[in-house]
Amino acid sequence: MLQVWGVLAIFILCPLLGGLPLIAWITSVLTGQNLARLGTGNISVSAAFYHGGKLVGILAVLSEAFKGIAAVLLARQFFPEGSGWELIALIALVMGRYWVGKGAGTTNVVWGYVVHDWRVAGLVFLIGGVSFTILRERELGRVGVLILFPLITALLHPEDSARIGVAIALAILIGWIYKKIPDDLDLAPEAVQAQSQTMFRFFQGSKAIVSLDDRLEANKVGQKAATLSQLKRWGYPVPPGWVLPPGDDAEPLINFLQPREAQPLAVRSSAVGEDSEQASAAGQYETVLNVTSKEKLRSAIVRVQASYDNSAAVKYRRERSLPEDAMAVLIQKQVQGVFSGVAFSRDPITQQGDAVAIEALPGGADRIVSGQVTPEQYRVVVTQQFNATGQTSWILPEDVDLQIEGEGNVPPGLVKQVAFLARHLENRYHGVPQDIEWSYDGETLWLLQSRPITTLLPIWTRKIAAEVIPGLIRPLTWSINRPLTCGVWGEIFTLVLGKRAAGLDFNQTATLHNSRAYFNASLLGQIFLRMGLPAESLEFLTRGASFSKPPLSSTLRNVPGLGRLLGKELSLEKDLERDYQQRFAPGLSKLAEQPVESLSPTQLLARVDLILELLRRATYYSILAPLSASLRQAIFRVKDTEIDYSQAPEVAAFSAIADLAAQARQVVPELRLEGVEEQLAQSPEGRSVLSSFEQLLERYGYLSQVGTDIAVPTWKEEPHVVRELFVRFLAEGNEQGRRRERREKRKGGLVQRRVDLKGKVTEVYSRLLAELRWCFVALEEVWIRSGLLSLVGDIFFLEFDEVRRVVNGADSGFISGLVEARRSQLEQDRLLEPVPPLFYGNTPPASPASP
Template sequence: MKLVAPLNAFGRGDLPTAGGKGANLGELVRNGFPVPRGFVVTTYAYERGRETRALPGDLREAITGAYATLGGGPVAVRSSATAEDLPGAAFAGQQDTYLNVVGEDALLDAVRRCWDSLYTERAVAYRAKLGIDDAGVRIAVVVQSMVEAEMAGVMFTADPVSGDRERLVIDASSGLGEAVVSGLVTPDHYVVLPSGKTDFTPGRREVVIRAATGGGVVHEGQAAGGGVVHEGQAAGGGVVHEGQAAGGAVVQEAGSGVERLPEEALVELVRLGREVARHFGRPQDIEWAYAEGRVHLLQARPMTALPPPPVGRLNPFQRRLTTVLMEYLPERPYPIDMSTWLPYGPAGLMGKVMGTFGIRRAFDGFLQEEDGVVYRLLPPSPRPTVKVLATPFRLLAKARRYDPAHWTRDRRFLDYLAAVEELGARDLRAMPWAELLRVPRQALALVEPVADLRVDYLPGTGLALLRLLVALRLLGRRALFGDLLHGARTRTSDTNRALEHLAEVARRTGIQEAEFRQELAAFLKEYGHRETVSPILVTPPTWADAPEIVLGLVRALAAGPPERKEPGDALERLLALSNPRRRARITRWVKAARAGVAFREDSHFYFMMPQPIVRRSLLEMGRRLRESGVLDRDDDVFHLRLEELERIADPATVESGPLRELVGARAAKREELSGVRLIDPAAIFPPAETGDALVTGAAAGGGVASGPVKVIMEPAGFDRLEAGDVLVCPYTNPSWTPLFQQAAAVVVDTGGTASHAAIVAREYGIPAVMGTGRATSVLKDGQMVTVNGDAGTVTGAP
């Protein structure tokens, strides 16, 4: 319960006492890193002194005594909150720092002002954004001897732009490092490559911040007409607040000579940076200073919002597989996704299918976690086994035995439907906690036999499609392939027709009338389990969970679909060229291919049925934990893994502190990564020479069309699409396809020519460009463009 203690009294485990900055600096001191001498005014002191304007006598004596031990000279006074300098919560610039503080009275005043900065408007707003409870936050203050820096700045032990962990990035400038940290200066920029070579870009030194005699800081800059002026001295100590030093204007520096950090100092800085990162086990953001031939470390904290490392060169199979995964992962999975639907749902099923035919590790470890949160998509590296040699024979055998046209009569499928209906009918609210805990595993177990149906019926699907494609090539009619498959009736096409019917009712009665409400209820009962965002995640809502998404689709369709020329009957055109025997054979092959398409679509439709059961059971657990005071919201349960939930014997008696802390840390980490992609799209969709095109991608067919851009990032924006718009979106799934009736064309960041969006776009006869990687960031609402689905380009239009 000490009020004040030297830095070496603390380590990384002393966050509650020393705050993030103090704990990290103490850890560095303990391990022999060159950190200026100092002490910490602990959070206990904050508790003692925050309620009174005058500091208690014993606290004043403790602070001034520690100051005297440092020699009583100029010091830097830095805030160190318990919620800052952490993985997922840097709090950079949120609390105050005071430089070159001289004298006991100035020091005590600076400590008081650091405490006050804990509750500034910006700090409170930042914590609210991260979901950090103000009631649990405390603040310590770090006091260190000032370093009269000749040069100073910031070092990142990984490239903050590319995420490359083998590159170090150093920004430096003359004088105190606050000029670099606060953005007042264009710094010298060093990039240290793995080979040891350093790329150097000189800065401008618009301003130099130096310690002033008697306390405070001055800004040296270029005055109008030339010459050097000194401004910015603050009585007793300078304050740096979100990059602005109190009491001084920013002016231009005189002189144009290029200064550089001495080579030996750069080498030492790189060595220290790598050792600090190794010690803490993660890339670090380090503030440093160079003075009198020595490098000093002033602060170290985990790098936040760091992109994942580059994936390197991918082979064609990896690129194709990752294209699919990117389309399935438009948002970051939660821990509950990682322990439930992700390994058991469609991704897990396909991994099992590929394993059956001799391909191991198809989807193993393709998502990597950090601090319990997914931070990286790593392209899978499937491995063939000896079993793959027998795969062609096994595929042919299964194709002969299992006809996709009859899969819904399979006893395994009928038993599956009955089991899903029985589990889905149970009253989750009435269940005791122990019974409720079993429901997710029961629902996931229902999915496991489904892989056997995929294994058995997909070979027939593949054979039917391949046979038809080969026949069309031999007949010189390859272009009819997509049109021939268009006649397949699927649960997706049923869904779209049902939505069209809803739109007709809405046009006739309005969405508030009883007739429409009854029709909507019937629609949701039949199709409400459809995913809104991703088929491999359990956390996003389904249509039944978010009926407003369905209403958005209905409003878009009710506005009236654009007139579109329907393609003629491709089968009739093909058969007209054939003799009777060939016509009969081609007709059989087309029907078999359509049955295969229907199996692929419909099996997905039915196999998603357990997903809402899993989600509802998890949210019911979340509701009970919220009512017990363990969670703040029902959906905070998504930040926990299933096995962590299963360890809770009773929500009413569980110790809430550790769980709340775990959820809070993961929520903060997830918020930190909110603007960071799981993988760089350029690795999957390499930039191509665009010529006069705004963006390019995979040519998914459909001809050419022009119209105004409408960027829709998520299902909540469905009702923004108007007839004739060019739909530009980050991904698609079956929930998006009704929009294709309205759109003049579709342009997607992810996906390929075989993706769901491309297939449906061709069915509707609209141009589609897939896998652009960046269309949603390049194209803007209202921008007139021409989409060429045959060339894979989007160009400007009058």
């Protein structure tokens, strides 16, 4: 009789318990909302989290868990523990939950099963939870759980066929209800309560739904989508968006988005390789706007994907040697723009300066991007002091007033804000100029796209170059120095990077613009990043920003390469001694044996090739020796005042001149500064001083005012420079007396040896450059006599390959006009003031000379 009462209790009380609207009551009391009129209309745990937040959701879980546990315990009062009647009670509960409460009863069943058989519940939770976390497929996860719990029940209780049958019936019932009611997890995640967003996104699960809120990788979804995802995480105003990765089924995303008239969507391309620093692919792929239905969305996705194989797009990739890859599709809520446009954080026309160029029009951004309407044009100068570096917000500060060039219908305040946003983005990307697309809907300035301006890359900087290679440089000097220096730096970087140096063209490390040297900050930034230095290394090169400490992981990754470089540094002295004995000393002796004046043009060219061969190795030492000395000085904290620089050729030469001036003072105490040589020639002691002066001139005749520029005459060619120094030292008396300091401390010795080594390297390098110059001077004299050249110094306006071609018999008719044009350009460049510290791109327009 007890079991009869039990059956009645289960089939009457359990449906009533299931239909009890506890979730609706909780939500109404705490938030004042009616779940039946919100979203899907479901009165469920997920709806409570979605509309009510975390507290309401947790209370909803507890209430539904109570129902499931109560149903099982009710059945246990009338039937044996663990019987199939406990599962029948859950079925009755779920039916009431569906008929009255408009819910699936999933939470009831979960907690009821925990009480019924905790082993089954634990195994289902473990297997199902791990599978869902890995696969991220919501529908597959549901079906899997509905199969798992009857299966595990059967495995653990194979003799209890009644329990197995009821478990299967419970799984079928829940599956049927899933088909009948809408899923709250299909609602837009942007509208969910903030406290519940993380959990809501997790349980949404489907890997087909990729949002811009996720951390996206460019090699999987394209640079455009990955960049917008990054910008959204950084706090920039990017419209909500989703991505269909290449090869994924579009239907889950289409069903998820539910496009409608009230909120149209924009469907755009995000091809792998698009919007990169190498190629923007602007306008190559399809964009579809005003998508308002599932059918239109499905069609738009197909159109965008098909545009990857358009003949123009295929040709574009082939011309730029871009690999054939894949097309992701980016879908965003379409901004109803009041004003829209594009902005360039650096003017792509002038390719230098601080102006932000803006193009804008009333309406949507597509009007400008299509090129069918002429936009209003503005220029806003954002100087360094107004740059966004250090700003935490992209919003223009109230105390900053920017000057606008240009007039139109766009509000000036909006133009200024767009300019500040563009420069803020450039700074966020470490100085790389950005091309942005924006739209203002009357309330919010939306950022639709940001990508590098490929025509303004690479970035060229005078920083460091102005110190290493100062002044105006002629073509011959540059055509020889650039491959030598870039080649050696390439060897050093390759030594450190190993295989990671693949794809880097070290010959592009430097260039000549306005007759001045500039370093490739973009390339050096890539090198620094591959070496594990911080991302702001590019800003260090362009704006002098300080380095932060590199991450430990990148430092450890470069330990093998740094170890190889350390080995080169430790063996530097031994290697130099070997090369000096085997290469440099014999080479310099051979050059000294035969004067250049007696050589023909062909012999002079062969002599130049010999010198260049020696210079390639000397350049290696001329870079590594100063680097080694500077590193040792920094490591051992040795001050400049503790170092003796007397082995440096310039210091030694100046000291020798000062000593000779002091000797002359002793010989002729009343020596007048006018006619010094005549006065010294009147006595044997004075003539000895003059003889010593000639020996000094012979000894240091390879020096010049700019040691690295072969276009600058040496002391041997212009001895009056040395005579003027001699006279100046005579006038200054003993104030320039040389004093060599000796150091006994070990740290000073370790550094001193490298400084002395640097001096020896400088002497070899400078002597070889002087020999190189004398070869070209001799060749120039031959060509002047033959009428090929007109003036002294003309040969330095030719590049080395041009000189070689003429010597080898090529047509020389182009020389006079070319020399004249380059000489004129050099004079124009000489008048340039100020010299631009930066310029952008490989073909910048010529800078106007100052009047």
